[in-house]
Amino acid sequence: MAFSTTTANFTSQPFSFNAPSPTSHVKLLITPTSASPFFGSTRKLRLPSSSIFNLHRRSGTVVGVSQVVKEKKPKSTLNLLITKEEGLELYEDMVLGRAFEDMCAQMYYRGKMFGFVHLYNGQEAVSTGFIKLLKQQDSVVSTYRDHVHALSKGVPARAVMSELFGKTTGCCRGQGGSMHMFSREHNLLGGFAFIGEGIPVATGAAFTSKYKREVLKEADCDHVTLAFFGDGTCNNGQFFECLNMAALWKLPIVFVVENNLWAIGMSHLRATSDPQIYKKGPAFGMPGIHVDGMDVLKVRDVAKEAIARARRGDGPTLVECETYRFRGHSLADPDELRDPAEKARYAARDPIAALKKYIIENNLTSEAELKAIDKKIDEVLEDAVEFADESPLPPRSQLLENVFADPKGFGIGPDGRYRCEDPKFTQGTAHV
Amino acid sequence: MAAIFQGVGAAAALSSLPSNSFDSNKSVFSPRRSFSVRKGASFAVVRSDGTVNLNPKGRRTQQLIPNAVATKADSAAASSSSKPGHELLLFEALLEGLEEEMERDPRVCVMGEDVGHYGGSYKVTKGLAKKFGDLRVLDTPIAENSFTGMGIGAAMTGLRPVVEGMNMGFLLLAFNQISNNCGMLHYTSGGQFTIPIVIRGPGGVGRQLGAEHSQRLESYFQSIPGIQMVACSTPYNAKGLMKAAIRSENPVILFEHVLLYNLKERIPDEDYICNLEEAEMVRPGEHVTILTYSRMRYHVMQAAKTLVNKGYDPEVIDIRSLKPFDLYTIGNSVKKTHRVLIVEECMRTGGIGASLTAAITENFNDYLDAPIVCLSSQDVPTPYAGTLEEVTVVQPAQIVTAVEQLCQ
Numbered sequence: 011m012a013f014s015t016t017t018a019n020f021t022s023q024p025f026s027f028n029a030p031s032p033t034s035h036v037k038l039l040i041t042p043t044s045a046s047p048f049f050g051s052t053r054k055l056r057l058p059s060s061s062i063f064n065l066h067r068r069s070g071t072v073v074g075v076s077q078v079v080k081e082k083k084p085k086s087t088l089n090l091l092i093t094k095e096e097g098l099e100l101y102e103d104m105v106l107g108r109a110f111e112d113m114c115a116q117m118y119y120r121g122k123m124f125g126f127v128h129l130y131n132g133q134e135a136v137s138t139g140f141i142k143l144l145k146q147q148d149s150v151v152s153t154y155r156d157h158v159h160a161l162s163k164g165v166p167a168r169a170v171m172s173e174l175f176g177k178t179t180g181c182c183r184g185q186g187g188s189m190h191m192f193s194r195e196h197n198l199l200g201g202f203a204f205i206g207e208g209i210p211v212a213t214g215a216a217f218t219s220k221y222k223r224e225v226l227k228e229a230d231c232d233h234v235t236l237a238f239f240g241d242g243t244c245n246n247g248q249f250f251e252c253l254n255m256a257a258l259w260k261l262p263i264v265f266v267v268e269n270n271l272w273a274i275g276m277s278h279l280r281a282t283s284d285p286q287i288y289k290k291g292p293a294f295g296m297p298g299i300h301v302d303g304m305d306v307l308k309v310r311d312v313a314k315e316a317i318a319r320a321r322r323g324d325g326p327t328l329v330e331c332e333t334y335r336f337r338g339h340s341l342a343d344p345d346e347l348r349d350p351a352e353k354a355r356y357a358a359r360d361p362i363a364a365l366k367k368y369i370i371e372n373n374l375t376s377e378a379e380l381k382a383i384d385k386k387i388d389e390v391l392e393d394a395v396e397f398a399d400e401s402p403l404p405p406r407s408q409l410l411e412n413v414f415a416d417p418k419g420f421g422i423g424p425d426g427r428y429r430c431e432d433p434k435f436t437q438g439t440a441h442v
Numbered sequence: 443m444a445a446i447f448q449g450v451g452a453a454a455a456l457s458s459l460p461s462n463s464f465d466s467n468k469s470v471f472s473p474r475r476s477f478s479v480r481k482g483a484s485f486a487v488v489r490s491d492g493t494v495n496l497n498p499k500g501r502r503t504q505q506l507i508p509n510a511v512a513t514k515a516d517s518a519a520a521s522s523s524s525k526p527g528h529e530l531l532l533f534e535a536l537l538e539g540l541e542e543e544m545e546r547d548p549r550v551c552v553m554g555e556d557v558g559h560y561g562g563s564y565k566v567t568k569g570l571a572k573k574f575g576d577l578r579v580l581d582t583p584i585a586e587n588s589f590t591g592m593g594i595g596a597a598m599t600g601l602r603p604v605v606e607g608m609n610m611g612f613l614l615l616a617f618n619q620i621s622n623n624c625g626m627l628h629y630t631s632g633g634q635f636t637i638p639i640v641i642r643g644p645g646g647v648g649r650q651l652g653a654e655h656s657q658r659l660e661s662y663f664q665s666i667p668g669i670q671m672v673a674c675s676t677p678y679n680a681k682g683l684m685k686a687a688i689r690s691e692n693p694v695i696l697f698e699h700v701l702l703y704n705l706k707e708r709i710p711d712e713d714y715i716c717n718l719e720e721a722e723m724v725r726p727g728e729h730v731t732i733l734t735y736s737r738m739r740y741h742v743m744q745a746a747k748t749l750v751n752k753g754y755d756p757e758v759i760d761i762r763s764l765k766p767f768d769l770y771t772i773g774n775s776v777k778k779t780h781r782v783l784i785v786e787e788c789m790r791t792g793g794i795g796a797s798l799t800a801a802i803t804e805n806f807n808d809y810l811d812a813p814i815v816c817l818s819s820q821d822v823p824t825p826y827a828g829t830l831e832e833v834t835v836v837q838p839a840q841i842v843t844a845v846e847q848l849c850q
Contacts, residue, residue: 149599183632192631199598199635200627207622210588214595221601225577226548251588258583412633415691419670421719421766424773424805428719429766 091307094374100306101369102383103142104134104362107158109387110167111337113395114157114174118341122399123174126203127188130158132304132336135361136268137162139309140236143317149197149235151212154189155268155335156201159238164196167394177401184404185412205239206246209265212237213252216263216326223323234320235263242273244287250294253328257295260325264316265291267330268303274339275347291328303331304359307368334359407436527710533703535677536566539684540604542713544574547602550688553580553593554606563608564644564703590616590641594623597639602688610645610697611657624693625668640687642696644703646737646787647835651700653823656831660697660764661793671764672718673697673736677707679762682716690718697764699737721768727757730845731775733798734785735761738836742785745841754845764794767801776802780811781848785836790818815844 092100111129118127130137133155141150141162152159160170165181173180174188182192182201190201199215202208215235222231243249244267256263267287271278279285291298297319301312309331316327334356338345369375414420417430429435530538544550552567558581561568571579582589586607593603607613613620620641627635647656660671670692674680680698687694716722724739725746734742739760746756757775761767776782782802784795795816802814817836824834 151595181632182630182634185632186630190630192627192634194631194634199595200631202622204618204622207591207618210591210619211595211598211623213588214592214597215599216595217592218596218599218601221551221577221596225551225575247585248588248591251583251585252592254583255585255588255592412629412631413668414670415628415633415636415638418719419668419690419692419766421763422768422770424769426770 090372090374091311092374097365097369097374098379098383099142100138100310101362101365101380102387103138103162104306104365105384105387106161106167106390107134107137108362109384109391110157110161110170110394113171113391115337115341117171117174117395123176123188125187126154126340126342127174128155128340129337130155130335132356132360133268133270133333134158135306135309135365136238136266136303136331136333139306140238140264140266140313140317143310143313144234144236147197147233149199149212149215149233151199151208151215151235151237152191152201153205153208153239153243154201154203155240156189156191156198160191160193160196160198160201163193163198165191165193165198167390168397169193171391171394171398172401175398175401176403177398178404178408179397179401183408183412185408205243206248209237209239209243209248209252212263213256213261216256216261216320217259219262220259232321232323233262234317235261236266236317237263238266238268240273241267241269241271241278241287242276242281243267244269244290245282250290253290253294253296253326256326260323262320262323263326264313264320265326265328267328268333269330270333270335272335272339272348274343286330288328288330294328296326296328298328298330300330300332303333304356304361304364306361306365336360410436410438527708529706529708530677531703532674532677532680532698532705532707533564533566535681535707535709536674536684536698537568537570539681540567540688541570541573543685543688544570544578547688549600550602550604551578551580551596552604552606553582553589555582555584555608557581557606562606564698564700566698566703567606586612586615587619591619591623593639593641594619594627594637597637597693598627598635602638602640604640604642604688607641607643609655609657609700610643610659611654613641613643613659614657614662616641617662620663620669620695621666625666629668636691637693638688638691639693640684640690640696641693642684642687642698644698644700646697646699646701647819647824647831648700650826650828650831651824652826656824658788658793658819661788661796663695664765664794664797669693669695670718670766671695671697672762673699673764675699675702675736675739675760675762677705678709679716679722679760681709682714683718683762686715686718689715694718697736701737702740716762719763719766719768721771722760722762723771724758724760725756727755727779729755729779729849730757730781730783731772731779732756732758732783732785732841732845733761733772734758735764735794736787738785738787741836741838742841745838745845748838748842749845752842752846754849756845761798767798769801769805772798772802773806776806777809780809782810782814783841783844783848784814784816784818785841786816786818787835788818789821790816791821793818812848815848817841817844 108131111131114127114129117123137158141159146164150159150163157170161167169181170191173182173184173186173191176184176187178184182190186192186201189203192198192200199211200208212235219231219233219235222228253265269278269287273281288298288300299312302308312329316329319325319327336357366380369380370377418428420429423429423432540552552570556563557567558571558576558579567579590605593605596603624637624639627637645658660673663669663671672683672687672694674683674696683696687696724743732742742758746758749756757779759771759775761772784798786793786795788794795818799814799816817840819836820834822834825831
């Protein structure tokens, strides 16, 4: 069944949400309308900027898409964005992410894990806000900063911690490490060390979803793929190539930019001709949305719309989340370049503290219950570390396993047998 | 492991092919036999326990079809209509293999530039888009790195893509994805994701295509762990390798050659595949083992004609599997002849021949009576001028000289 390649209908409109001109849609973006105190805390921190095109400052934040789209929100005095259960789920997930990363740092400095470890502290709102809306069959593709994406997607903390310790019980049998978290069960497709590398893979996963629906006739296949990557990646060719292909074929994918302003020591503003990444979406024919990535409720709002759009078959969305990493690029990064004032500003916008404040102020639950969650997470982590500590290291025989799905790929040895048929094969060497 | 040797007939069919017969409209096999036929050695199945079984219906049911190419040897006349099978050109054989696999398994899909509506720049995917639709035969934008990565992502999530590089050289742009993801993801995911992708395309030195379109990528890719590389050289093994590659759970890179697309051969009607890890015995012999692959096979066979007239008896093996090497077939040959000549189109430095030399020396040093000779292309970017281009690759005369020196 042939499918028609639609030419972009977006050429005249930079935004699919009825924004007739650049300046007017900017105004639309900057006006928050909710009376919730949660939004208030971020409003105070917006930098005053005389012009949206003043590239030396961050421009105003965008309120959730739902304010722009003509959705009718019921006018109630409370105007809550989440239920109690949702609030607790979000809170627990973010606390798990934060506590896990803090534990990683501890374990690293105690010599339990090595190499490059990239921590996610401060960015939890993006992972939780997006991934908690997914189904199990939806896919997530991440970068080297993938521990929390794995946890949010459902990979047990034990499996991730074991993987970091390099034990055979890790989610990748110890063969992947910090930068290569994979889980077939939870549809976590990695974990990539080179930036931009995962974006085509995510595009492929979205392609499979479309293929299943249209060629294999699995009519209910509406799996969505999320691709997470950073601001540095947005200057990479693979990013643009995949934006093109995803929009061209209307693939069910959401491109989530975790713009934390820094690519190791390279400021986003120094590396990018036009730092407003969300504007690059419409150039390829998809909506581009900028959201406050320190606010999990805003992220969740935008994510709902973007994921629904993909599920409907309307194609991809580019979401730029303004966020910040509280720690250095990796545990080896002394983090001396960033301005302490900037760090302090974002620390004040800690997403976990903000959500906690929202929950308490709106009486969703008591402080005691939140503290109970904190304690529970501490126990989960202790268990994870204990499990990882006690797990065995991979034996020598594991070296040659999993190189090939079909080990006949190691070839035929001089004796005429396939090398893999030799019972001593895995104790030997791998050159062919 | 059973190994099947192709019969002498295979050599007979190919021996008459002069080296400059690759002009697009003309390559036809003429089955003249110009050297002696080895008696009783049509083909044999050698089992891993050492017993030889002349009944080919042994271990591998996939290889029930004996050396189809050898059917030529049985008749001195031109291909007669009483023979089973059908005649086609190499690109049609690839197309047939691809089409059959797409019919067999709906998850097989094709991605590449101009594979759909255009039918492929070498017509390997002609007609497939009409038959299977635009999504199964996907015309991609010019973004090799990304669409190869997309193929890898699709393979991880359940599809079986065949990614075409319009020219092998373009896949250099996809090296990132091929090396990092294609080769490694099965391992770094601890075996959770398989990548049953086939990456194929024409490479090699053509007719004055210029340096960038004349690249041989097998040497660059050979170090990547986790992939297999095969090179086809006849319509028979082209179709067989294409099908085997698609059915394999491993990522496979299939190297085709620009000048071989119009070779004609009669191939069986029945379903068959060629084993990905095995080499092909083209012409059994006694004096010297000549190891080659892809286009150089024809230069070697051309030289073999001359050599036979001069009284030599070369054993010619088309190694087919560039990674891993079939050390069994190669080893048996070395043990018999004690002299090895490698003829390849790769560059001298770091090429397939270099690896093969190392592998043979490591494993069969005691059986060698002379150092291994490796004839490769010059380490130069392929020049445009025809006279220079001719000198860049190995010509039959050089092969004859090398054998004469080796056999002194």
